Amino acid sequence: MAVVRSLAEVFPVLLTAFIAVSAADPTCPSPCTCTDMYGELTVSCAGQGLTEIPPNIPTDVMWLNLKYNNITRITSNSFRGLQNLRGVDLAKNNINHISTSAFRDLQRLQTVDISVNQLSTLSEEVFNASITSARQEQRNFFVYMSDNPWNCDCGLKWLAEKLKTGSHHYSNRLITCNKPEYLSGKELENVPLDRLVCAPKLGADLNVNFMEVFNTVTPTPTSKPLLREPDKYRTDKMSFNIALGTAGAVIVIIVVGVKIHEFYKQKCSHRRQPVMEDLETLV
Known part of the structure; x- marks a missing residue:
């Protein structure tokens, strides 16, 4: 006390x-x-x-x-x-x-x-x-x-390797992936190393020259790379080509029809001329 x-x-x-x-x-x-x-x-x-x-x-x-x-x-x-x-x-x-x-x-x-x-x-x-x-x-x-909110890509591959081997310096408790979506919720130490990859960077950080790629595919120096047209543009162009072809076909059919008509008209006129001459003789 x-x-x-x-x-x-x-x-x-x-x-x-x-x-x-x-x-x-x-x-x-x-x-x-x-x-x-x-x-x-x-x-x-x-x-x-x-x-x-x-x-x-x-x-x-x-x-x-x-x-x-x-x-x-x-x-x-x-x-x-x-x-x-x-x-x-x-x-x-x-x-x-x-x-x-x-x-x-x-x-x-x-x-x-x-x-x-x-x-x-x-x-x-x-x-x-x-x-x-x-x-x-x-x-x-x-x-x-x-x-x-860890992004489990190539940037954390080093940490995953340490956690898998039992690191004495980094805690493995609740090191959970938030991104990418297909790894969301998975513990980093349980993710296979070959799945920890980074998407290619676009813009100034991209190490690939696109013109070199196109020149490799198309050996002609002056040739331009064929770029895929937008779907809407391709559809409009296709429709125009079909309409133009149809119109051309109609014109050809009309011209041929006129020619055939003239041919038969001329032929019929030649056949009627002797008959008229015979009638005049008989009279």
């Missing part, structure tokens, strides 16, 4: 001191709270409606909580100068892009949570530096990335 009473008396004092330390830190960015527990600085900016990561986070921060915000992009400058960072919680934002160099300088990073965001793809380079450092120092490094 004495121990319980002592704890009950001490707890309010500790809580007051804790709040005082948090509020008294002039380096803590608004509207975040900063707490130093056993020499490890934690900065919490959770649920503050942030659209980007605050630029003035203390450089000695070890644990950074940024969940439940509206952050959309992680740039190469988002964590600049935070070399002591051990963990970053970015879950439940609206992140749709992470720069390949966003975590490059975070050599002591141990855990990153990018779950429940709007990520459709992720470059293998994003966490390469952190993984390399962790292996060299023989410590853990892990990334949580569940519940994102």
